[in-house]
Amino acid sequence: MSLSFYTNAQQSQLRQVVPDLIRARQLLGDLVWKDIRVRYRYALMGFFWAIIEPLIMMAVLTFVFAYVFQLRFPGVAGEASPRETAVNILTGLIAWQFFSTGIIASTNSLIESRSLVTKVNFPREVIPLAAIGVSFVNFVIGAVLLLAIYTLLLWQLPGLAILWLPAIFAIELAIVCGLGLLFSCLNASFRDVGYMVNAALLFGFYASPIFYEPGLVEEAFPKLYPLYFLNPMAGLISAYREALFLNQAPSLVHLISPMVFAVGSSLAGIIVFRKSAATLSDKL
Amino acid sequence: MAIIEVDKITKRFRAKRGGRVLIGRGGLGDLIRGKKTETVTALEEMSFDVEPGESLGIIGANGSGKSTLLKIIAGVTVPTEGDVRVRGRVASLLELGAGFHPMLTGRENVYLNAGILGMRHKHVDEVFDQILEFSGIGSFIDYPVDTYSSGMYVRIGFAVAAYTNPDIFLIDEVLSVGDEEFQRRCRTRIGELMEMGKTIVFVSHDLGIVNTLCKRVILLSQGKMVLRDSTSKAIDFYLRQIGAEKGLHTMRSGPLEAIMSNGRISLFYNQEEVTSASGMQFKVFNLGFWHESKDADWEISDRSDTSCIARGYMAKLSATFVWDISLENGEMAWKLSIHCDRTLCADMLESNLFFPTHYTRWTYDDGNGTFQELRPEDTDWVAATAPELLCETSALLPPDDSDRPAIVISCEGLRAHSRGSWLNSDYMTGSRVFRTEEHTGEESKSFDPGDHEIIAYRIRPDASKEALKKRLSEQSDRQTLTVGKLRCRFDRGRIRLSFNGTQLTDVVHVYASMLIQNLWHDSVNLRWESIDHDGDVLRFEGSSRRVPLRMTWEMRPEGDALGLTIWIEAFEPLDVQEYHTSIVLKEDYTDWKTDHESGSFPEFTSEMHDWHHLNENYAVASFGEATGGSQPTVRLESSTDDVATRMTILNTGHQQRGRVLQALCPPDHGVIRFEPGKRLYFKGRIVVTEV
Numbered sequence: 001m002s003l004s005f006y007t008n009a010q011q012s013q014l015r016q017v018v019p020d021l022i023r024a025r026q027l028l029g030d031l032v033w034k035d036i037r038v039r040y041r042y043a044l045m046g047f048f049w050a051i052i053e054p055l056i057m058m059a060v061l062t063f064v065f066a067y068v069f070q071l072r073f074p075g076v077a078g079e080a081s082p083r084e085t086a087v088n089i090l091t092g093l094i095a096w097q098f099f100s101t102g103i104i105a106s107t108n109s110l111i112e113s114r115s116l117v118t119k120v121n122f123p124r125e126v127i128p129l130a131a132i133g134v135s136f137v138n139f140v141i142g143a144v145l146l147l148a149i150y151t152l153l154l155w156q157l158p159g160l161a162i163l164w165l166p167a168i169f170a171i172e173l174a175i176v177c178g179l180g181l182l183f184s185c186l187n188a189s190f191r192d193v194g195y196m197v198n199a200a201l202l203f204g205f206y207a208s209p210i211f212y213e214p215g216l217v218e219e220a221f222p223k224l225y226p227l228y229f230l231n232p233m234a235g236l237i238s239a240y241r242e243a244l245f246l247n248q249a250p251s252l253v254h255l256i257s258p259m260v261f262a263v264g265s266s267l268a269g270i271i272v273f274r275k276s277a278a279t280l281s282d283k284l
Numbered sequence: 285m286a287i288i289e290v291d292k293i294t295k296r297f298r299a300k301r302g303g304r305v306l307i308g309r310g311g312l313g314d315l316i317r318g319k320k321t322e323t324v325t326a327l328e329e330m331s332f333d334v335e336p337g338e339s340l341g342i343i344g345a346n347g348s349g350k351s352t353l354l355k356i357i358a359g360v361t362v363p364t365e366g367d368v369r370v371r372g373r374v375a376s377l378l379e380l381g382a383g384f385h386p387m388l389t390g391r392e393n394v395y396l397n398a399g400i401l402g403m404r405h406k407h408v409d410e411v412f413d414q415i416l417e418f419s420g421i422g423s424f425i426d427y428p429v430d431t432y433s434s435g436m437y438v439r440i441g442f443a444v445a446a447y448t449n450p451d452i453f454l455i456d457e458v459l460s461v462g463d464e465e466f467q468r469r470c471r472t473r474i475g476e477l478m479e480m481g482k483t484i485v486f487v488s489h490d491l492g493i494v495n496t497l498c499k500r501v502i503l504l505s506q507g508k509m510v511l512r513d514s515t516s517k518a519i520d521f522y523l524r525q526i527g528a529e530k531g532l533h534t535m536r537s538g539p540l541e542a543i544m545s546n547g548r549i550s551l552f553y554n555q556e557e558v559t560s561a562s563g564m565q566f567k568v569f570n571l572g573f574w575h576e577s578k579d580a581d582w583e584i585s586d587r588s589d590t591s592c593i594a595r596g597y598m599a600k601l602s603a604t605f606v607w608d609i610s611l612e613n614g615e616m617a618w619k620l621s622i623h624c625d626r627t628l629c630a631d632m633l634e635s636n637l638f639f640p641t642h643y644t645r646w647t648y649d650d651g652n653g654t655f656q657e658l659r660p661e662d663t664d665w666v667a668a669t670a671p672e673l674l675c676e677t678s679a680l681l682p683p684d685d686s687d688r689p690a691i692v693i694s695c696e697g698l699r700a701h702s703r704g705s706w707l708n709s710d711y712m713t714g715s716r717v718f719r720t721e722e723h724t725g726e727e728s729k730s731f732d733p734g735d736h737e738i739i740a741y742r743i744r745p746d747a748s749k750e751a752l753k754k755r756l757s758e759q760s761d762r763q764t765l766t767v768g769k770l771r772c773r774f775d776r777g778r779i780r781l782s783f784n785g786t787q788l789t790d791v792v793h794v795y796a797s798m799l800i801q802n803l804w805h806d807s808v809n810l811r812w813e814s815i816d817h818d819g820d821v822l823r824f825e826g827s828s829r830r831v832p833l834r835m836t837w838e839m840r841p842e843g844d845a846l847g848l849t850i851w852i853e854a855f856e857p858l859d860v861q862e863y864h865t866s867i868v869l870k871e872d873y874t875d876w877k878t879d880h881e882s883g884s885f886p887e888f889t890s891e892m893h894d895w896h897h898l899n900e901n902y903a904v905a906s907f908g909e910a911t912g913g914s915q916p917t918v919r920l921e922s923s924t925d926d927v928a929t930r931m932t933i934l935n936t937g938h939q940q941r942g943r944v945l946q947a948l949c950p951p952d953h954g955v956i957r958f959e960p961g962k963r964l965y966f967k968g969r970i971v972v973t974e975v
Contacts, residue, residue, distance in 0.1 A: 030395070031396075
């Protein structure tokens with residue numbers, strides 16, 4: 001058995017974050033696994049819902065936006081077909097879904113796991129990260145479906161540039177983890193944070209190029225357009241689309257803001273969380 | 285090196301916004317008004333060390349900071365100032381089954397919970413069977429936890445924590461949950477952990493458990509460490525100084541001192557505690573639950589230096605316990621009554637008086653005996669005397685070389701169905717217990733609204749043991765018949781046999797019993813008195829309070845043997861299914877013989893729960909005999925043709941470990957009818973010869 005030694009001062013030390021998380025990796029996996037099992041346990045079709053649900057959502061959205069509202073995205077050659085538009089929308093939607101569900105779930109995670117946090121000592125980072133892990137699993141399912149739909153609807157294989165996708169996703173993941181850690185511990189002290197995050201994400205949904213492409217914003221608000229890409233999701237979604245549809249490396253313009261965001265929020269999240277982790281149980 | 289070092293820790297909380305007053309948690313209103321947030325100090329400047337293998341108890345009133353301290357040691361929270369250093373893995377039983385998810389199966393939860401406690405899956409695999417066995421969940425392990433009863437939930441939670449193999453155990457009041465059987469198992473497991481050299485930090489209100497589990501105790505009051513000392517001193521101090529003020533009162537008179545502390549009375553004689561940590565308590569069984577005096581909310585009125593009246597309001601019972609306690613003339617008088625607001629149905633009323641194990645001998649009525657030594661494996665309470673009609677006086681004696689006082693307990697104002705007995709508690713409680721109980725049987729006893737007296741005790745710690753001992757020996761002389769080397773002492777419905785100073789019989793000794801309407805009526809349960817003491821012939825008479833009958837026993841010397849004649853007198857016609865006279869011998873006897881056959885007594889195994897017959901031939905016989913190594917041969921003879929007996933040989937259950945010779949009278953057809961009047965029940969001899 002491993003002999004552990006701790007003092008209370010150690011618990012808020014930053015250099016312990018990595019060793020703590022390495023030690024808690026099994027727990028992290030267990031908690032993600034638990035959430036997923038619990039979600040589908042009493043459902044007849046079980047885990048299939050994790051695939052069926054996004055499929056249905058994709059079908060409905062595609063129908064509504066591409067056929068009823070007849071939104072169009074600029075294609076490789078002129079205006080895109082309804083099918084191309086549908087896949088475009090789905091790309092933005094899946095990227096956004098991970099972003100928003102990850103942040104919301106992790107923000108509330110500490111409060112929901114109150115009984116655990118106030119009773120047992122373990123690296124607290126595990127709780128919000130496990131919540132993000134569940135969103136991550138959903139994202140992976142969504143991404144695989146997206147690639148399948150892309151292939152089927154457009155009847156072509158994605159280009160080699162999709163190798164950029166994991167890199168772009170890594171930036172998104174870093175932002176989500178950073179903000180998740182930050183908001184979850186702030187939310188323990190001030191429950192206002194949860195409401196603010198919800199409101200901000202609602203705004204962010206429309207401030208990100210999900211149902212439209214950035215060019216629309218440039219036309220409508222030319223003066224504000226330079227600020228538009230301060231929203232990291234604007235850059236990220238554009239980058240995803242570049243890699244997937246244009247088969248080219250994402251342009252640096254799109255990625256500067258997300259990368260700055262990723263570094264900034266990760267650092268802020270880790271530091272603030274660590275500092276407040278030791279006394280979290282007093283606040284819950 | 286200390287395994288836990290607590291170094292000048294202080295813990296302050298921000299007061300939470302809650303219930304009655306909205307005090308600052310930095311709400312916007314406070315921010316605007318410029319109010320500062322209030323803080324609550326839970327612990328102040330506390331330092332202590334715990335050595336590896338030590339068991340430390342933490343006691344203190346509610347809100348004294350016990351749980352906060354435990355949380356800090358567990359690393360769940362950190363102190364505001366100061367340091368805690370912990371070397372080793374900690375398992376906290378702060379809340380059993382923390383993190384259990386109701387939709388997961390027991391098995392999944394075990395792995396998850398063990399993971400939270402810091403255990404790898406492969407380690408869980410190794411101990412999983414033990415966890416399963418300890419919890420006693422069985423095949424339910426693969427059902428979702430929300431199908432479990434709350435007891436099962438706690439059991440599996442404790443099992444996981446107890447088998448995660450940490451170095452330090454933090455235990456917070458967990459032993460107060462679960463059923464009695466499970467609590468016993470927990471205590472045994474905690475005992476095992478202590479023997480394995482694990483460090484245990486234990487928080488409890490139950491001073492009895494703290495007393496047996498912990499070598500050292502820390503006493504907290506209002507966030508400060510008041511005392512750190514040996515267990516007995518800390519408990520003593522706690523009883524005197526701490527606890528809810530309104531339920532605490534100290535009385536003094538001469539060498540006597542009594543402390544009433546929230547439903548528990550402790551008695552002191554010359555500054556030395558006479559009772560053990562659990563003190564003297566009372567409880568009522570109502571609708572499936574015990575309502576204990578120590579759980580009541582107590583208020584004391586009429587306080588004086590030597591007396592008080594205490595009222596205990598029971599939360600879940602429409603009744604108030606009223607205790608009138610006073611010290612006078614060197615004794616403590618304790619009158620218990622119940623005030624009922626509404627009609628109260630009580631199935632059982634019980635008072636327990638706990639005394640330390642330094643006391644070794646009991647007297648009850650006109651009998652007396654020695655308590656067995658308590659061993660760690662004793663998890664059950666064992667009666668030293670059968671519960672009998674409550675007698676007026678009984679006493680507890682220390683060994684001869686001890687300077688502790690003897691304790692004489694008298695009961696007054698007895699109710700009709702009260703019974704009294706001496707018991708040995710389990711090892712954890714570690715006490716000799718005098719218990720009076722009032723079973724009201726199947727029809728619950730109801731108390732009308734108003735006041736009801738239950739019982740009145742007078743307890744006298746008496747330094748003059750000589751007088752008591754003299755009384756005891758005189759009493760036993762009057763009831764003892766000596767025939768050669770055989771000494772036969774009559775003891776309320778049984779005869780204790782010893783030969784050459786060695787005890788031969790065990791458990792119920794020589795006794796008689798009748799099966800009436802499928803219930804055994806033992807001679808031991810009759811109310812006995814000595815009626816005749818005529819030279820060598822002793823006669824005793826016992827009447828039953830359940831069946832209209834009276835027994836007369838006559839003991840007389842017949843050569844070198846004990847002649848025993850028993851008559852029975854029925855007052856109404858009695859239908860007896862069968863009846864017998866038996867000798868229960870010690871385990872040392874190995875072989876048996878009757879007129880018709882012979883054999884060996886089997887070894888005892890744990891499957892032998894009930895008495896079972898060994899002989900096969902049930903023809904009328906005249907003797908049964910038992911031998912064993914150097915043990916004197918014991919022979920039970922039936923010497924009259926008026927009562928046709930069949931000799932039966934039995935083994936008792938494995939817990940009693942006795943060999944039984946029995947003169948049985950089964951009827952040939954159905955039942956035997958005893959018409960009103962006196963008739964012979966048994967006539968015979970008990971012959972003991974040296975090998």
